[in-house]
Amino acid sequence: MAAFVAEIVAKYNYWIYVVLMMIGFYAMIGKRNLVKKLLGMNIFQTAIILFFVSTGVKKGGSIPIVDKYQALAGGIDAANFDNPLPHVLMLTAIVVGVSVTGVALSVLIRIHKEFGTLEEDEILEKLSK
Amino acid sequence: MSPTNLHLFVLVVPLLTALAVNLFGRSRRQLIAPLVLGSLSFSLLCAIVVMGRVLNHGTISYTVGNWRPPYGIELVVDPLSAMMMVLVSVVALLASFSALKSVEQELPGREAFFFTLYLILVAGLHGLIVTADAFNLYVLLEITSITTYGLVAMGRGRAVLSSFKYIIMGTIGACFYLLGVGYIYILTGTLNMADIARILPTLNAPVATTTAIAFVLVGLWIKMAFFPLHTWLPNAYSQAPTGAGTLVAPLMTKVTVYLMVRVILNVYTPALVFTHDWVTNGVMWAAAIAIVCGSALALGQKDLRRMLTYIIIAEVGYMVGGVFLANSNGLTGAILHIVNDSLMTLCLFLVVAAIIYRQGSVSLDSLQGIFRRMPITMAAFTLGAFAMIGVPPTCGFFSKWYLILGGIDGGHWEFVIALVVSSLINVILFFRIIELAYFGSLADGEHHEHGSTERHEAPWWMLKPLVITAVLLIVVGFSTGPLINNVISLIIPAGF
Numbered sequence: 001m002a003a004f005v006a007e008i009v010a011k012y013n014y015w016i017y018v019v020l021m022m023i024g025f026y027a028m029i030g031k032r033n034l035v036k037k038l039l040g041m042n043i044f045q046t047a048i049i050l051f052f053v054s055t056g057v058k059k060g061g062s063i064p065i066v067d068k069y070q071a072l073a074g075g076i077d078a079a080n081f082d083n084p085l086p087h088v089l090m091l092t093a094i095v096v097g098v099s100v101t102g103v104a105l106s107v108l109i110r111i112h113k114e115f116g117t118l119e120e121d122e123i124l125e126k127l128s129k
Numbered sequence: 130m131s132p133t134n135l136h137l138f139v140l141v142v143p144l145l146t147a148l149a150v151n152l153f154g155r156s157r158r159q160l161i162a163p164l165v166l167g168s169l170s171f172s173l174l175c176a177i178v179v180m181g182r183v184l185n186h187g188t189i190s191y192t193v194g195n196w197r198p199p200y201g202i203e204l205v206v207d208p209l210s211a212m213m214m215v216l217v218s219v220v221a222l223l224a225s226f227s228a229l230k231s232v233e234q235e236l237p238g239r240e241a242f243f244f245t246l247y248l249i250l251v252a253g254l255h256g257l258i259v260t261a262d263a264f265n266l267y268v269l270l271e272i273t274s275i276t277t278y279g280l281v282a283m284g285r286g287r288a289v290l291s292s293f294k295y296i297i298m299g300t301i302g303a304c305f306y307l308l309g310v311g312y313i314y315i316l317t318g319t320l321n322m323a324d325i326a327r328i329l330p331t332l333n334a335p336v337a338t339t340t341a342i343a344f345v346l347v348g349l350w351i352k353m354a355f356f357p358l359h360t361w362l363p364n365a366y367s368q369a370p371t372g373a374g375t376l377v378a379p380l381m382t383k384v385t386v387y388l389m390v391r392v393i394l395n396v397y398t399p400a401l402v403f404t405h406d407w408v409t410n411g412v413m414w415a416a417a418i419a420i421v422c423g424s425a426l427a428l429g430q431k432d433l434r435r436m437l438t439y440i441i442i443a444e445v446g447y448m449v450g451g452v453f454l455a456n457s458n459g460l461t462g463a464i465l466h467i468v469n470d471s472l473m474t475l476c477l478f479l480v481v482a483a484i485i486y487r488q489g490s491v492s493l494d495s496l497q498g499i500f501r502r503m504p505i506t507m508a509a510f511t512l513g514a515f516a517m518i519g520v521p522p523t524c525g526f527f528s529k530w531y532l533i534l535g536g537i538d539g540g541h542w543e544f545v546i547a548l549v550v551s552s553l554i555n556v557i558l559f560f561r562i563i564e565l566a567y568f569g570s571l572a573d574g575e576h577h578e579h580g581s582t583e584r585h586e587a588p589w590w591m592l593k594p595l596v597i598t599a600v601l602l603i604v605v606g607f608s609t610g611p612l613i614n615n616v617i618s619l620i621i622p623a624g625f
Contacts (some may be wrong), residue, residue, distance in 0.1 A: 008444050025301075028297055028301065034293060036218060037297055038297075041296075041297055041300050042302075044300070044301070044304055048304050048307055048308055048311070051308070052311050055311065055314070055315050080620060083496075085314075086311075086314070089320075092268055093266070093267075093307065094592055096267075096268060096271045096303075098273065099271075099275055100274075100275060100278075100296065100300055103275055103278050103279060104184065104278075104293065104296045105281075107278070107280075107289055107292050107293050107296065108293065110282060110289045111289045111290055111293060114286070114289055114290075115458075123290060127287065127290075128349070
């Protein structure tokens with residue numbers, strides 16, 4: 001048991017992202033309301049973004065802003081700085097996520113105009129008539 | 130315009146023209162056709178020149194913004210990607226002729242929006258083909274997907290609901306891919322494909338590597354509608370506007386299969402992917418089931434376009450199976466089938482577009498006696514059907530031949546049997562339609578609203594690309610030999 005707890009604590013960022021991802025996944029698959037599905041999709045994406053961001057952190061690392069004169073004089077040790085690349089990648093991923101959400105929301109507006117509801121059951125009922 | 134970055138123009142020209150179409154096309158509709166056709170023709174011309182150069186002088190590598198490869202984004206054009214660029218340009222150009230006509234009819238007043246998305250989608254597909262950066266690939270995958278969501282949602286009635294389902298499934302796929310890339314980045318510290326391929330085998334971290342591969346492959350399988358993950362495809366593709374279907378159906382799944390080939394060959398190296406026999410066997414069985422179920426579900430459809438979407442699912446099974454055979458014949462067949470299947474699907478979807486333009490429906494009932502009304506269209510349909518079945522000398526025969534040879538080489542009999550069964554089902558599927566269309570009588574008591582027997586052929590704008598595609602099916606069939614020797618054999622890794 002102690003070993004199991006130690007395992008969870010040592011890699012807690014992974015556990016958080018897995019739990020968040022499963023919550024999002026459940027909402028996407030299990031919920032019948034289309035807006036809830038969309039929110040689940042957002043949670044799913046956010047989980048992955050958090051996962052990426054957490055991988056850039058180093059123990060004892062500082063923000064990756066380098067003093068130019070110090071770097072020219074003696075070079076720098078990369079181990080002292082957090083890795084900024086995952087953060088930059090996630091900026092792009094956030095932009096992608098926002099665009100997908102935007103498209104999905106506008107599609108939802110059209111669904112509402114077409115069927116008058118956003119409940120999947122009711123839409124399917126209307127379609128089967 | 131320097132000739133060294135000609136391949137960049139292949140994707141930049143449609144992208145910039147998309148903006149021009151959106152700006153000027155709204156007020157002046159007559160500008161849309163010349164802009165779209167001009168940019169796509171220019172793109173095709175560049176792609177052909179680039180392919181010639183790659184075949185003569187070897188692979189081109191281009192660094193965007195002059196950042197050196199492991200850090201900056203690299204674009205690589207090797208023989209396979211050059212071939213794919215030509216293929217995408219050809220399909221996009223031919224489909225655009227037909228789309229210009231059908232969009233005018235189906236979405237009056239919204240042509241500018243439609244073709245903005247259309248051109249961005251084409252640019253995104255070209256980007257997917259040339260990129261050599263794992264994260265860049267994710268962004269481009271989402272560009273193509275988002276434009277497709279928009280195009281599908283432009284359809285009538287149920288299309289918006291199908292588009293929403295596609296958004297959810299597509300996002301799950303893209304997120305899985307991104308997660309796999311994250312694992313790779315943690316393992317190797319790089320995103321450049323060649324760099325990953327260099328570092329990954331030296332790491333000796335089998336579990337993490339396998340997890341990363343699994344995430345990336347599942348993500349791509351969702352995007353390409355591999356059998357158990359295919360549920361979004363039939364509705365989305367059959368309810369999209371006809372013009373969108375003609376572009377999306379031949380290209381999206383096939384380009385994703387190309388990405389899978391690229392990821393397996395150039396990022397992970399086959400040695401790391403095909404490590405566990407039970408995984409390979411499992412995928413082979415899934416491919417076999419995909420082929421049989423896709424074909425069987427196609428049998429149950431009452432609408433030609435819906436039937437074709439199920440055939441697409443079966444064809445994805447062909448290609449995934451061919452790659453996972455992990456031998457030279459199987460891989461040759463799979464890559465050849467990417468080219469052939471794009472052209473065959475394009476041919477059949479152009480037929481669908483032409484029929485819908487004339488009579489508004491492609492339900493099997495409405496196809497009765499259509500040979501008399503649209504003889505040229507239906508002649509092309511027959512040729513496309515023969516290619517799908519795999520009748521020599523159409524191109525479909527050759528790729529199927531290689532796939533079957535590969536299946537025998539690898540001892541995967543379930544795959545061979547699935548291929549043969551699916552060919553037989555295709556025979557039933559298509560001959561049923563050809564019979565209806567040729568012999569279907571209109572005087573059997575049932576009054577039909579399209580009952581006239583006078584000739585009413587599709588407009589020239591839709592017939593020309595259709596005839597060219599039908600001819601291409603045979604031309605590509607006859608040039609299978611050169612295609613394999615000059616392009617495909619070059620990228621098959623040693624030891625296969």
